[in-house]
Amino acid sequence: MTDGAILSINPLLNAKLPYNPKEVLPVAFIARAPLFLAINSSLPAADMKGLIEYAKSNPGKLNYGSIGVGSFHHLSMEALNSALGLSMNHIPYKGSAETIAALLGGHIDVQFAAFAGLRAAAETKKVTIIATNGGQRSAQAPDVPSIAEFAPGLDLAVIQGIFSRVGTPPAIVQKIAAEVAAIVKEPEVIQQFATAGIEPVGAGPDEYRAALDKEAVRMAKIVQAAGLKPQ
Numbered sequence: 001m002t003d004g005a006i007l008s009i010n011p012l013l014n015a016k017l018p019y020n021p022k023e024v025l026p027v028a029f030i031a032r033a034p035l036f037l038a039i040n041s042s043l044p045a046a047d048m049k050g051l052i053e054y055a056k057s058n059p060g061k062l063n064y065g066s067i068g069v070g071s072f073h074h075l076s077m078e079a080l081n082s083a084l085g086l087s088m089n090h091i092p093y094k095g096s097a098e099t100i101a102a103l104l105g106g107h108i109d110v111q112f113a114a115f116a117g118l119r120a121a122a123e124t125k126k127v128t129i130i131a132t133n134g135g136q137r138s139a140q141a142p143d144v145p146s147i148a149e150f151a152p153g154l155d156l157a158v159i160q161g162i163f164s165r166v167g168t169p170p171a172i173v174q175k176i177a178a179e180v181a182a183i184v185k186e187p188e189v190i191q192q193f194a195t196a197g198i199e200p201v202g203a204g205p206d207e208y209r210a211a212l213d214k215e216a217v218r219m220a221k222i223v224q225a226a227g228l229k230p231q
Contacts, residue, residue, distance in 0.1 A: 003033070004159040004212045005072050008219040011181035013070040015230040027173050028180035029208035030217045032199045034134035034157035035076055035112040035145065038127050040103055043110075048130045048145055051110065052084055059087040065108040068092050070228060073099070075219065076133045076156045083151035087169045103127055115140055115197025133157060140197045158200075159215060161208050165171040177204040 004026075011021055037048070043062075045051045055062055066074035068078055069092050093099045096117050100110045104126050112133055121127040132138050135148045135155030147154050150202050162180060164173065181202035184187055193200050201207075 001030070001145050001160070001162050003072070003153075004161060004208075004215050005075075005084075006212045007163075007212065008216045009052060009070060009075065009223070012220060012223045013228060013230055014140070022120060023166045025164045025166045025168055025173070026205050026212055027164050027168075027207040027212060028177040029159065029161045029203035030180060031160045031193060031201050032134065032157045033114070033137050033160055034094070034132040034146075034199070035073060036115050036129050036141070037080075037110065037112050037131040037133065037147070038118050038129045038198070039105060039110045040106050040108070041126050041128050042106060048147075048150055050131060052086070052150065055084075055088060060089065062088040062109045062180050063099065063107075064088045065091050065093055065111040067095050067099060070223075072156070072158060075226065076112045077110075078224045079154060079156055079222045080114050080133075081166065082222070082225040083147075083154050091149045094222060098129075108162065116195065119197075123167065138197065140194060156218075157199075159201075159211050162227065173205055210229070 002032065007021055007024060010017060021062035039045060039051055043054065045054045064077045066077065074090060079087065096113055099111050100113060100117050100121050103111050104121055104124065115123060118127065118129055122129050129144055130143055132146050132188065134146050137144065137146050184200040184202040190200055
């Protein structure tokens with residue numbers, strides 16, 4: 001189990017991989033997990049519109065954090081920069097705990113992170129959640145706009161699922177997909193997902209493959225726009 005972005009991003013950023021992406025088979029589309037965009041509350045911006053206006057008026061002044069070069073957090077911000085014509089500087093860290101601490105301390109101005117981590121930070125009033133990176137608003141925070149409301153067509157929510165090896169018998173693939181679809185509908189699972197800001201999907205291999213194909217095209221454009229090269 002992993003997020004689909006890994007399969008799309010890794011071949012673009014790594015000259016050599018310990019596996020062949022063509023030998024990986026999508027089995028079940030479990031959930032969508034949008035990241036949330038948050039700003040340090042000391043910024044002269046209270047919402048997404050304000051951030052855009054401030055960033056455009058102050059190119060190169062704002063710093064954003066991520067959990068590392070090529071991470072989904074990094075590429076989401078680069079996609080935002082590209083789509084909206086912004087210029088914000090990337091500061092990579094070693095993990096979400098470090099980036100959230102940096103945001104709380106004012107060492108960075110903005111970042112994408114998981115809802116669970118940002119929710120506690122927002123309760124301090126030092127951090128304001130202003131958008132999600134999905135194509136639509138999240139049920140976990142319906143008052144928070146999606147970035148698609150400011151950059152139409154932009155949808156960067158992580159798509160999580162189960163994979164197997166190519167050659168896995170179709171009957172096994174379909175059985176696992178059916179079990180996953182049933183599990184993500186269980187009230188206890190839905191509640192646990194909600195706490196983490198994850199939206200259950202529960203679709204089969206065909207739907208997941210279609211979502212992954214779109215993701216691959218989207219990630220290739222973002223990586224190119226960010227000027228990242230395979231290492």
